[in-house]
Amino acid sequence: MSKQQPTIKDLARKLRISVSTVSRALRDLPDVNPETKKAVQDLARELHYEPNYIAQSLINRNTKVIGVIVPVISAPVFGRILAGMHDTAQQQGYQLMICQSNEQAELEATLIKQLIAFKADGIVISVSSETKNAASFDVLEAKGIPVVFFDRVPLNVHASKVVVDEYQGGMMAVEHLIQSGCKQIGHLAGPPDLSISTNRLNGYLAALKKYSLPVREKFIIPCPRFEEDALKAVRQLFSGKEVPDGIFAINDASAIIAIRYLKKKGIRIPEEVAVVGFNNDPISEVAHPSVTSVMEPGYEMGCRTIETVIRHIRDHHFEAQTIVLKSKLMKRESTDRILSNKIE
Amino acid sequence: MSKQQPTIKDLARKLRISVSTVSRALRDLPDVNPETKKAVQDLARELHYEPNYIAQSLINRNTKVIGVIVPVISAPVFGRILAGMHDTAQQQGYQLMICQSNEQAELEATLIKQLIAFKADGIVISVSSETKNAASFDVLEAKGIPVVFFDRVPLNVHASKVVVDEYQGGMMAVEHLIQSGCKQIGHLAGPPDLSISTNRLNGYLAALKKYSLPVREKFIIPCPRFEEDALKAVRQLFSGKEVPDGIFAINDASAIIAIRYLKKKGIRIPEEVAVVGFNNDPISEVAHPSVTSVMEPGYEMGCRTIETVIRHIRDHHFEAQTIVLKSKLMKRESTDRILSNKIE
DNA sequence: TTGTATGCGTTATCAG
DNA sequence: CTGATAACGCATACAA
Numbered sequence: 001m002s003k004q005q006p007t008i009k010d011l012a013r014k015l016r017i018s019v020s021t022v023s024r025a026l027r028d029l030p031d032v033n034p035e036t037k038k039a040v041q042d043l044a045r046e047l048h049y050e051p052n053y054i055a056q057s058l059i060n061r062n063t064k065v066i067g068v069i070v071p072v073i074s075a076p077v078f079g080r081i082l083a084g085m086h087d088t089a090q091q092q093g094y095q096l097m098i099c100q101s102n103e104q105a106e107l108e109a110t111l112i113k114q115l116i117a118f119k120a121d122g123i124v125i126s127v128s129s130e131t132k133n134a135a136s137f138d139v140l141e142a143k144g145i146p147v148v149f150f151d152r153v154p155l156n157v158h159a160s161k162v163v164v165d166e167y168q169g170g171m172m173a174v175e176h177l178i179q180s181g182c183k184q185i186g187h188l189a190g191p192p193d194l195s196i197s198t199n200r201l202n203g204y205l206a207a208l209k210k211y212s213l214p215v216r217e218k219f220i221i222p223c224p225r226f227e228e229d230a231l232k233a234v235r236q237l238f239s240g241k242e243v244p245d246g247i248f249a250i251n252d253a254s255a256i257i258a259i260r261y262l263k264k265k266g267i268r269i270p271e272e273v274a275v276v277g278f279n280n281d282p283i284s285e286v287a288h289p290s291v292t293s294v295m296e297p298g299y300e301m302g303c304r305t306i307e308t309v310i311r312h313i314r315d316h317h318f319e320a321q322t323i324v325l326k327s328k329l330m331k332r333e334s335t336d337r338i339l340s341n342k343i344e
Numbered sequence: 345m346s347k348q349q350p351t352i353k354d355l356a357r358k359l360r361i362s363v364s365t366v367s368r369a370l371r372d373l374p375d376v377n378p379e380t381k382k383a384v385q386d387l388a389r390e391l392h393y394e395p396n397y398i399a400q401s402l403i404n405r406n407t408k409v410i411g412v413i414v415p416v417i418s419a420p421v422f423g424r425i426l427a428g429m430h431d432t433a434q435q436q437g438y439q440l441m442i443c444q445s446n447e448q449a450e451l452e453a454t455l456i457k458q459l460i461a462f463k464a465d466g467i468v469i470s471v472s473s474e475t476k477n478a479a480s481f482d483v484l485e486a487k488g489i490p491v492v493f494f495d496r497v498p499l500n501v502h503a504s505k506v507v508v509d510e511y512q513g514g515m516m517a518v519e520h521l522i523q524s525g526c527k528q529i530g531h532l533a534g535p536p537d538l539s540i541s542t543n544r545l546n547g548y549l550a551a552l553k554k555y556s557l558p559v560r561e562k563f564i565i566p567c568p569r570f571e572e573d574a575l576k577a578v579r580q581l582f583s584g585k586e587v588p589d590g591i592f593a594i595n596d597a598s599a600i601i602a603i604r605y606l607k608k609k610g611i612r613i614p615e616e617v618a619v620v621g622f623n624n625d626p627i628s629e630v631a632h633p634s635v636t637s638v639m640e641p642g643y644e645m646g647c648r649t650i651e652t653v654i655r656h657i658r659d660h661h662f663e664a665q666t667i668v669l670k671s672k673l674m675k676r677e678s679t680d681r682i683l684s685n686k687i688e
Numbered sequence: 689t690t691g692t693a694t695g696c697g698t699t700a701t702c703a704g
Numbered sequence: 705c706t707g708a709t710a711a712c713g714c715a716t717a718c719a720a
Contacts, residue, residue, distance in 0.1 A: 005487055007713055018691045023715060033689055048483060053461045054401050055713035058696045063398065065441075073430060074423030076626075083418045086444050090451075095458065097409075098442045100430050107434075117397045118439065139392055143349055256630055282420075282625075286600055288632030351697055362707045367699065377705060399697035402712045 006047045015039055026051065057119065066309060067115030067123040068098045069108060071152070076281045077298050078126070081151065084302025085124070092310055094121070101128040103225075109136040122146035122309040127154050129191040129224065146312035150305040151296075153195050160312065161322045162305045166196050169294040169327040170203020171210075173248050173276040176292065176329055178211050180274050180337045182246030186219040186237045188230055188258065190250040197222070197250065200278070204248055219244055227253035234258045238265070245273055252277035252284040255291050259334065274335040289333035296327045350391045359383060370395065401463065410653060411459030411467040412442045413452060415496070420625045421642050422470070425495065428646025429468070436654055438465070445472040447569075453480040466490035466653040471498050473535040473568070490656035494649040495640075497539050504656065505666045506649045510540050513638040513671040514547020515554075517592050517620040520636065520673055522555050524618050524681045526590030530563040530581045532574055532602065534594040541566070541594065544622070548592055563588055571597035578602045582609070589617055596621035596628040599635050603678065618679040633677035640671045 008026065012019045017036060024032045025040035026049075043049075057063040066089055070078045082098060089096050097120060101108040108128050115123050116139065123145060125137075134157045140147045141158070150162040177185050187204050190197030201220070208215055221236055223229035230249070234257065237244060249255035255277030259269055267273055269289055277284050280295035304323050312318050352370065356363045361380065368376045369384035370393075387393075401407040410433055414422045426442060433440050441464060445452035452472050459467050460483065467489060469481075478501045484491045485502070494506040521529050531548050534541030545564070552559055565580055567573035574593070578601065581588060593599035599621030606617055613619060613633055621628050624639035648667050656662050 009713075019714080020692080020716080021690055024690090027715090031689060036689085048486060050457065050461045052463060052713050054398055054407065054463050055696090056715080057398050058396075058402060058698095058713080059715050061696075072427065073417075074420070074427045076418070076420070076423075079418030079420075079423050082442075083416065083444060086417060086442070087446075090443075095441055095462065096443075097439055098426075098430070099434075099440075100427060102431075113394060114439065117394045119396060119398050142392060253626075282597075282627045283630045286627045286632070287630040353697075363697090364699080364708080365706055368706090371699090375705060380705085396697050399712090400699080402697080402714095403699050405712075 005052075006049045007052065008049075011040060011043055011047070011049060014043060062121050062313075063119050064093060065095050065097055065118065065120045066306065067111075067118070067120035068096050069101055069111050069115075069123070069125045070098070071101050071103045071126060071128050073098065073100045077151070077279050077296065080298030081126075081302040081305075084299035085306045086302075088303045088306045092306070094306070094310065103128045103130055105130040105132070105136070112136055112139065116140070116143065116145065120145070122148070122313045124148045124150055124305050124309050126151040127194070129194055129226070132193050144316065146309055146316070148305050148309040148312065150301055151196070155195065158320055160308050160320045162301055162308060162325070163195070163322065164296045164301065164325045164327050166199035166327075167203040167206070169278065169296070170200035170248070171207045172203070172327070172329050173278070173292075173294050174204045174207035175210070176331070176335060177246040177248060177274055177276055178207060178213065180246070180270070180335050182244075182274055183213060184216070184219065184242065184244045185213070185246040185248055186244035187221070188233050188237075188247065188249040188254045189220055189222045190226060191224045192222050200248075200250065216242075223250060223254060226251060227257055230254035230257040231261060234261045238262075247273060247275045249275065249277050252279050252281040252287075252291055252293055255293070255334070256283060256287050259287065259289070259291070270333065270335050270337050274337060276335060280330050284330070284332065287334075289336075292332045292335040293330050294327050295330050297325050301325055349396075350393045351396065352393075354391070355384060355387055355393060358387060406465050406657075407463050408437060409439050409441055409462065409464045410650065411455075411462070411464035412440050413445055413455050413459075413467070413469045414442070415445055415447045415470060415472050417442065417444045421495070421623050421640065424642030425470075425646040425649075428643035429650045430646075432647045432650045436650070438650070438654065447472045447474055449474040449476070449480070456480055456483065460484070460487065460489065464489070466492070466657045468492045468494055468649050468653050470495040471538070473538055473570075476537050488660065490653055490660070492649050492653040492656065494645055495540070499539065502664055504652050504664045506645055506652060506669070507539070507666065508640045508645065508669045508671050510543035510671075511547040511550070513622065513640070514544035514592070515551045516547070516671070516673050517622070517636075517638050518548045518551035519554070520675070520679060521590040521592060521618055521620055522551060522557065524590070524614070524679050526588075526618055527557060528560070528563065528586065528588045529557070529590040529592055530588035531565070532577050532581075532591065532593040532598045533564055533566040534570060535568045536566050544592075544594065560586075567594060567598060570595060571601055574598035574601040575605065578605045582606075591617060591619045593619065593621050596623050596625040596631075596635055596637055599637070599678070600627060600631050603631065603633070603635070614677065614679050614681050618681065620679060624674050628674070628676065631678075633680075636676045636679040637674050638671050639674050641669050645669055 221233040277293040284291040565577040621637040628635040
């Protein structure tokens with residue numbers, strides 16, 4: 001804190017009135033003499049008085065703080081989500097306490113404890129790729145602290161969730177590849193324990209089934225650490241006798257790693273292999289060729305998540321709900337097999 | 345908050361001892377019977393007791409919270425900085441309260457007030473592009489709240505600052521353009537009131553001077569809203585009779601907008617016009633051609649900023665200092681005039 | 689309309 | 705080693 005911030009006590013002493021009157025005047029309550037009220041407010045301004053939120057929290061039993069845990073702050077998807085979260089929180093008079101788990105389950109658990117100790121009114125979480133069970137979240141349920149999961153959500157947890165329809169996204173992506181003429185589509189999958197991974201994978205499988213294309217286990221390669229495992233995965237994908245003519249990647253960074261690998265091998269994109277990414281990160285637009293990608297409504301997801309957790313905070317009996325947002329396919333050069341010859 | 349979180353009172357009642365003993369046991373203070381200590385700690389674990397930070401803050405007169413204000417959370421540069429900030433803060437036992445000003449001076453002032461009300465132990469700020477004077481920061485000085493400015497810092501404010509040597513960055517960028525054979529270098533400048541803008545501009549001017557190249561006012565075009573004004577600016581740059589053969593852009597997004605414009609006009613890069621960006625955002629690497637860019641040590645800047653503010657918090661007499669970090673030029677295709685014919 | 693007393697959860701200062 | 709009691713800054717029921 002600082003050296004000597006004025007308190008209501010100081011104001012009271014200077015004005016020779018009681019602290020309760022000062023307290024009431026500052027909050028502009030009705031039953032207080034207009035003159036004394038004005039005197040108090042004037043003095044408060046003059047001394048740059050700011051109410052002590054900490055003390056108020058102790059009494060009101062709420063902090064107006066929402067804890068946020070994301071795997072990595074610097075990932076573009078989370079950047080957009082956090083921006084949306086901050087704007088709606090601000091609008092509703094809440095502050096955000098943003099933390100990153102660095103994809104570590106243990107740190108995630110620690111952060112949850114810290115946020116509890118801070119008496120955050122509610123907590124919103126996007127789980128780390130390491131998180132295997134929901135044990136760390138039980139505390140929250142037990143303590144009755146409102147939680148909303150977003151983007152990456154755990155299974156078997158009774159809580160509100162805000163997610164993108166990953167199944168639809170995956171399906172849409174693969175369907176687009178098929179319609180572009182791909183017959184053998186490889187999938188650079190995500191960390192096995194994440195909901196987004198399995199849902200996108202299921203979308204992939206559903207699309208294949210819809211068009212009666214065979215599923216080849218060898219064409220589905222999980223990348224536990226996302227793009228960090230992507231290069232190895234693509235290599236594996238193209239090491240066999242039969243190689244894919246289309247790739248559906250778990251995110252844009254992985255898609256671009258695949259594209260680079262293919263270009264280096266002299267394989268033309270999209271003519272020989274078409275590629276679809278996920279997230280619509282800025283890089284997908286500027287890459288060469290630009291990458292067709294599934295765009296998730298990140299900012300909106302952030303807004304809805306905060307709205308939902310606030311609803312839970314205000315009404316502790318509010319029923320847990322799952323909000324599913326739709327994603328959109330941004331078609332670009334990496335799958336544009338008709339216009340592909342126009343690419344310079 | 346929640347319904348019924350256990351307090352030390354509850355623990356005391358259950359164990360039929362006093363709250364002070366419980367308090368001491370929980371903090372593992374020396375003069376307390378090992379047996380009672382164990383009993384307390386066991387019960388605490390059993391009941392999932394978590395200390396109330398709020399109450400502790402009230403008494404300790406510190407919150408272990410550092411307020412952070414950035415213009416936009418979702419910008420890659422700030423993402424990296426925030427990541428560095430969070431990691432060191434976590435390591436030192438501090439929580440971050442991250443806010444975005446959305447480049448608005450007024451919101452920035454509001455956020456500062458909120459953080460003061462929250463009794464943040466210290467505040468770190470990267471000013472909005474709209475911020476013209478330092479009035480909103482005076483309150484902090486007056487109240488003796490430690491402040492550290494980073495990245496975009498205001499002039500005429502006595503406080504610690506952590507910055508990148510933007511002058512050196514700009515100079516390096518332009519020198520590289522000159523050494524690549526450029527003789528007429530245009531500059532897509534930043535918002536006029538920002539320190540980064542003027543410093544990069546000065547670096548640009550210094551480089552021209554060093555190589556005895558003339559300064560043309562018409563080749564320096566400010567972009568008050570960064571990339572949002574970039575297209576208009578490039579158009580202007582190439583509208584006259586004399587056009588540049590090199591462009592130094594205030595950031596990578598602007599550089600890429602320029603590149604797109606040039607490509608559309610059939611102007612070859614880097615042969616006819618070489619381009620340098622700033623920030624080394626992921627897009628600079630994947631763009632076509634990839635963009636030579638000045639890399640700022642964002643993560644490190646975040647770490648150093650938090651370290652500095654914590655130092656000020658711990659020692660209120662700690663002298664304000666300015667830490668200057670060096671940037672690095674990442675050379676890529678957009679300026680590679682020798683290898684340019686190798687670009688596919 | 690205003691003041692007094694009490695409490696929020698914790699720590700610190702004393703006595704015992 | 706342990707237990708009362710008073711703070712921290714504020715809000716509120718109650719009294720005046």
